[in-house]
Amino acid sequence: MEIKSLVQVGEYEWEIPRSGQMRVPARIFASRELLEEMDEKVREQLSNVATLPGIVGAALAMPDAHWGYGFPIGGVAAFDPAEGGIISVGGVGYDISCGVRTLLTGLKKEQIEPVLETLIEALFVTIPAGVGSEGKIKLSPTQLDEVLVGGARWAVEKGYGLPEDLDYIEENGSLPGADPACVSMEAKKRQYRQIGTLGSGNHYLEVQYVAQIYDHQVARAFGLAEDDVIISIHCGSRALGHQIATDYLRVLSGASRKYGIPIREKELVCAPIDSPEGQRYYKAMACGVNCALANRQVISHLVREVFAEVVPEANIRVLYDVSHNTCKIEEHEVAGRRRRLYVHRKGSTRAFGPGRPELPQAYRKVGQPVIIGGTMGTCSYILVGTTEGTTKAFGSACHGAGRAMSRHAAKKRWRGSDVIQHLARQGIVVRAKSMRGVAEEAPLAYKDVSKVVEATHLAGLAKKVAMVKPLGVIKG
Numbered sequence: 001m002e003i004k005s006l007v008q009v010g011e012y013e014w015e016i017p018r019s020g021q022m023r024v025p026a027r028i029f030a031s032r033e034l035l036e037e038m039d040e041k042v043r044e045q046l047s048n049v050a051t052l053p054g055i056v057g058a059a060l061a062m063p064d065a066h067w068g069y070g071f072p073i074g075g076v077a078a079f080d081p082a083e084g085g086i087i088s089v090g091g092v093g094y095d096i097s098c099g100v101r102t103l104l105t106g107l108k109k110e111q112i113e114p115v116l117e118t119l120i121e122a123l124f125v126t127i128p129a130g131v132g133s134e135g136k137i138k139l140s141p142t143q144l145d146e147v148l149v150g151g152a153r154w155a156v157e158k159g160y161g162l163p164e165d166l167d168y169i170e171e172n173g174s175l176p177g178a179d180p181a182c183v184s185m186e187a188k189k190r191q192y193r194q195i196g197t198l199g200s201g202n203h204y205l206e207v208q209y210v211a212q213i214y215d216h217q218v219a220r221a222f223g224l225a226e227d228d229v230i231i232s233i234h235c236g237s238r239a240l241g242h243q244i245a246t247d248y249l250r251v252l253s254g255a256s257r258k259y260g261i262p263i264r265e266k267e268l269v270c271a272p273i274d275s276p277e278g279q280r281y282y283k284a285m286a287c288g289v290n291c292a293l294a295n296r297q298v299i300s301h302l303v304r305e306v307f308a309e310v311v312p313e314a315n316i317r318v319l320y321d322v323s324h325n326t327c328k329i330e331e332h333e334v335a336g337r338r339r340r341l342y343v344h345r346k347g348s349t350r351a352f353g354p355g356r357p358e359l360p361q362a363y364r365k366v367g368q369p370v371i372i373g374g375t376m377g378t379c380s381y382i383l384v385g386t387t388e389g390t391t392k393a394f395g396s397a398c399h400g401a402g403r404a405m406s407r408h409a410a411k412k413r414w415r416g417s418d419v420i421q422h423l424a425r426q427g428i429v430v431r432a433k434s435m436r437g438v439a440e441e442a443p444l445a446y447k448d449v450s451k452v453v454e455a456t457h458l459a460g461l462a463k464k465v466a467m468v469k470p471l472g473v474i475k476g
């Protein structure tokens with residue numbers, strides 16, 4: 001497809017005007033610098049997304065956008081079932097509900113420093129990490145089905161966490177509409193031993209401290225102050241989510257042909273939301289979301305157990321749990337009309353502003369926490385959702401720094417042990433299952449997260465609240 005040049009429509013907003021088969025324009029939120037660094041494929045993929053039936057407003061890319069399967073990573077698109085809108089596997093991604101949960105500890109940096117090595121070692125030993133890692137929980141087929149419906153709620157009912165944790169998880173810990181009958185045996189078999197495991201790659205558990213506060217009022221509402229120790233857990237739906245995506249790429253490929261939806265890229269396959277195939281995918285995807293929410297809940301429980309041993313004065317509470325790869329049913333006002341939309345976010349964080357009924361009471365006046373990973377050697381951020389972002393981008397923001405270099409190139413450039421030593425000299429303790437994995441994740445393999453966050457802030461998608469820095473990291 002011919003890629004039209006971009007028109008600048010705001011200081012941090014660029015548009016590909018509607019042309020050809022595009023039903024809506026495409027819009028990229030970025031600084032000029034980030035836009036110039038962004039691969040061309042983002043524009044092509046966004047233009048393709050803009051051709052899909054029932055798309056509302058515009059196909060959107062966040063400041064950390066880069067090439068993905070079908071949709072760009074950092075892509076957001078909303079579809080209206082009442083207008084023949086579609087649902088797409090490529091709009092959600094393979095690691096369904098990959099996301100970050102941040103825990104408050106009630107501790108200050110000075111309290112943790114003397115026991116940091118012991119704490120990181122204990123977390124590393126307790127929380128299974130690495131490719132194909134398995135946990136202590138072994139689920140029967142019936143129990144796994146309960147997880148896929150109940151999500152974090154299941155975990156809390158089984159004693160993995162506190163009832164109040166659920167208030168601080170999107171969807172209160174359980175996405176409605178999940179139906180395990182729509183998930184293949186192949187997908188289920190891969191998950192019986194994987195609940196409560198971190199996985200590999202860019203999944204991590206990081207002990208961090210609050211290095212800087214930008215918005216004191218919102219930080220107070222979030223319970224954050226300078227030098228506070230927090231913990232961020234980044235992982236998703238493990239093998240189950242991946243297999244659901246693989247299975248439904250096949251199903252929706254057939255559906256695209258059946259319903260005569262022209263597809264420009266294999267992973268853009270989709271089905272009308274209201275078709276049997278579209279509904280089956282939604283129900284399976286919701287199982288993937290619930291699996292990820294249960295996973296992060298069980299890991300939080302393990303974190304509590306470790307802290308109870310090593311730093312018993314800790315009081316672990318959930319700040320918030322955000323998902324990156326989802327399709328959610330949400331109400332949004334578009335052109336003065338309230339509409340029920342299927343919002344796809346792929347590598348994008350929900351970032352609802354004040355007043356949304358989905359938010360817990362404690363955050364309803366300020367907006368939701370938006371948790372942004374950086375790298376294991378640099379800072380990460382906590383932002384807050386805005387009304388402007390809710391209007392401009394269906395309440396969405398960036399989700400990380402985004403890679404600057406391929407995993408392959410990073411492995412050729414660095415040795416894992418050197419990266420670990422380099423970080424140790426900065427006082428950051430890293431424990432990892434795979435040295436090659438550490439090389440792939442070297443901080444310089446990522447873009448500058450501060451530039452991504454600045455663009456997100458200045459575009460009005462979400463506002464900066466706090467910057468956090470790593471003390472210790474666990475990688476798969």
Ligand SMILES: Nc1nc2c(ncn2[C@@H]2O[C@H](COP(=O)(O)O)[C@@H](O)[C@H]2O)c(=O)[nH]1
Nearest residue numbers: 202204324373374375376380399400401402
């Ligand atoms: N604080 C840390 N952030 C990290 C680390 N490794 C990766 N990342 C960031 O996470 C995002 C999200 O990744 P995705 O899998 O959801 O696409 C990524 O862009 C990085 O910025 C880490 O060890 N610590």
Ligand SMILES: [Mn+2]
Nearest residue numbers: 095098235236
């Ligand atoms: Mn993931």
Ligand SMILES: [Mn+2]
Nearest residue numbers: 098099234324
């Ligand atoms: Mn993620």
